[in-house]
Amino acid sequence: MNRRLVLGTAALAAPAALSAPALAQANPEIRWRCQSSFPRNLDVLFGTPERIANRVAALTENKFRIQVFPAGEIVPGLQVLDAVQAGTIDCGHTASYWYIGKEPGFAFFTAIPFGLNTRQMTAWLRHGGGNAFADALFSDYNIVGIPAGDTGAQMGGWFSKEIRTQADVQGLKFRISGLAGQVFQRMGANPTLVAPADIYPALERGTIDATEFVGPHDDERLGFFRVARFYYAPGFFEPSARLYFMSNKRAHDALPQLYKDALAIACAEADSEMVSRYDHLNPIALRRLVAQGTQLRFYSREILQLAWRSNEALMADLAGQNPRFKTIWDSYRPYRSELFQWFRVAENSYDNFAFSAAAG
16 A cells, blocks of 8 residues: 555545454554654644554554654654664654755755645645655655645744844844745844744743744744744745654564554544644634734735745755755756646635635
8 A cells, every 4th residue: 555645435444454353463563652843732743643643553453552752752852853763763753854954855845935835745745756755865864754744834933023124134043944044044144943842942031033933823832922022924934844754764664564554544644634723723823812912914025035036046056066956856846836827826816806805
């Protein structure tokens, strides 16, 4: 079974097949340790590998069980990939763009600035060649990576001052992930990467001036509104953010096929469930944030145009320096152009009118 199967009739029939007593009894009991890159209080993010673990256990009649730990309990949250690669843990749930210091191509499999939205990303992975690139990259790090969740469109960050022009970005100590940090560096900021659990203390102490994370639901839980007043959109640097369930390749290869299939099904279900949960929870949290005094702002055209130019230059530089990055970018970029044309016709034309009309 393809571990990235699209859930349909076959997948709906899978639980009965996988849980057949005769099959389950023929397979060994296996226990894995999994660490998330996220703290336990982020219920959607930390809850996703827990959901996967519960589903795998159900599909294998508790023969294959995965114990999930929060960030920092075994290794620091930003070292999950390293721990999986080394076999310190059997598996982890994390964002690949935190590891661009090892390989810049990892950025493509979480988010790149001005990249694909959630649906577009799924299309590129499943039908545009993205999964093949991901498999090859993860394999070089002794990892099997399976898409397992997406946050959807993110917000553009929390600031203690308004960001109107490039001058407002100069010297800004901005906690930001992935290639977006390099984009903001080219714009004049001082980007830094801080693990999710450490962001609030860094803001409170003034170690950083501003931060981005995910969106209203998670940002409210982390309390950013208490130390930063202005909440910006759009999150042009993360129009979606795909997360991966990463397994140590040797451990994954040793699994019975039944367990591999169970893990694939569990990840596919979790992948779509995360999107729907955020779409449900974010507007509710945004209303609460605004009611508590958060000031919504939108990036100016000057900032967006500067970011676009900076990103185009960055992508060209990385493609010139790294053959693998160039190969992936040469696939991703024309696919993005094709999808953007279609969405401009079918989606954007509807959204522009309907959203305005509904707002009165």
